[in-house]
């Protein structure tokens with residue numbers, strides 16, 4: 230499909246398309262194949278979760294889709310157009326919150342809005358405050374970053390990503406460092422935002438239960454070289470309870486599949 | 501707050517008392533160590549006839565001018581050395597050399613080039629400052645976590661915007677400490693220049709110190725040293741300390757307990 234056709238198609242069903250994507254990193258012991266022949270399609274409005282052991286190339290994949298790094302081979306299309314650099318239609322949330330310490334919470338959320346044309350200072354502050362309220366942190370708008378807890382930082386980062394109003398959210402283990410309670414609360418928030426605002430989400434995690442709780446489709450990734458294995462559609466009704474037996478059963482099946490996939494070359498353990 | 505002031509007052513009084521006691525005991529000759537009272541008397545007299553205020557102003561003007569020139573030259577130079585590799589390998593090395601040279605070494609050169617002029621003063625201060633400021637800027641920018649720049653880029657920031665809104669603010673903690681060091685170097689350089697370069701366009705604190713030595717007026721020598729210390733401490737307290745506090749508040753640093 231050429232990019233022109235992609236534009237003309239009334240509702241391009243595939244929001245993201247990766248075809249034959251490969252990426253290597255040169256190191257002292259030769260090139261590490263972080264990603265190898267990745268084929269992947271994410272539909273508009275779909276919630277796709279990638280699970281895989283540490284070092285299998287999940288973060289690398291997200292930075293490629295975000296346009297922060299370039300693939301060595303293959304192509305990545307967003308809305309049918311090749312990705313050549315970062316774009317505000319695709320917002321990435323990093324593994325660490327990456328907030329700016331010289332700005333308060335509100336200022337951090339405002340950052341992305343400052344580059345949006347046609348928003349004056351007042352409007353910017355209002356939009357930023359709206360998104361802080363959305364993640365439940367309006368009371369902390371004037372807190373400095375170091376005054377926020379880890380979970381609050383992640384929520385500010387989420388507000389910052391959402392404020393730019395991207396169509397696609399790329400989330401790299403955003404909740405890994407949080408306690409179970411905060412995490413469950415954020416699952417709810419994220420699910421609500423996703424369904425209300427029709428985002429397309431590509432989400433990375435180590436946690437298979439988390440994957441099943443959030444995903445329309447779970448993808449397995451295996452390392453050395455980084456490959457995407459089979460996908461598991463999750464058709465459980467939403468909202469889901471991460472502690473429900475159905476969910477646990479699905480997670481169990483995926484964990485077993487992952488173990489089988491890893492058997493020939495087990496290096497890093499899964500949690 | 502009150503307790504801190506009190507503690508300091510007690511400490512300074514104790515030092516003065518010790519000094520007075522040393523004088524009373526006659527450990528050193530009167531010429532080498534005058535009593536605190538005589539130094540205070542000299543300070544009072546020079547304050548009254550305007551010598552001290554005049555000299556302080558002349559010195560401060562040179563200091564501010566030279567330091568500003570050092571910043572104006574050093575900060576962009578530091579940015580250039582981080583931005584362009586060939587620049588880093590050449591000019592960066594030169595800056596390192598300049599920074600490692602004790603600034604008093606510039607005095608003979610400045611006197612031969614510029615004569616006994618304000619330009620010579622400015623030159624010495626500038627050369628004493630620019631290296632450390634440029635290197636601090638370079639260091640500061642190099643230690644900015646790349647994740648900040650990546651985060652900014654996904655939000656649409658690039659080029660000059662990334663520089664001004666991300667890299668420069670992120671480098672501030674290191675740059676500020678470099679600026680403080682640069683200021684200390686400027687202050688030292690200026691005193692060296694004033695002590696060695698006698699000029700007619702304005703008598704600074706360094707000159708008062710120099711003439712105090714020539715006249716064997718120990719009360720003047722000690723008095724001027726006290727004023728120089730006071731100027732240094734005030735700058736730190738009035739300009740750098742508030743800026744550091746502001747950064748510490750944002751970054752959540754500066755508390756060890």
Ligand SMILES: Nc1ncnc2c1ncn2[C@@H]1O[C@H](COP(=O)(O)OP(=O)(O)OP(=O)(O)O)[C@@H](O)[C@H]1O
Nearest residue numbers: 254255256261263282283284285286287288289290
């Ligand atoms: N900048 C880099 N330079 C060299 N090697 C890299 C670089 N970034 C990633 N790699 C390598 O690429 C592979 C994939 O890394 P990546 O960070 O994508 O893994 P990950 O799946 O996100 O792991 P984790 O779950 O621990 O975050 C690893 O083997 C890593 O060593």
Ligand SMILES: [Mg+2]
Nearest residue numbers: 287288324401
């Ligand atoms: Mg990762």
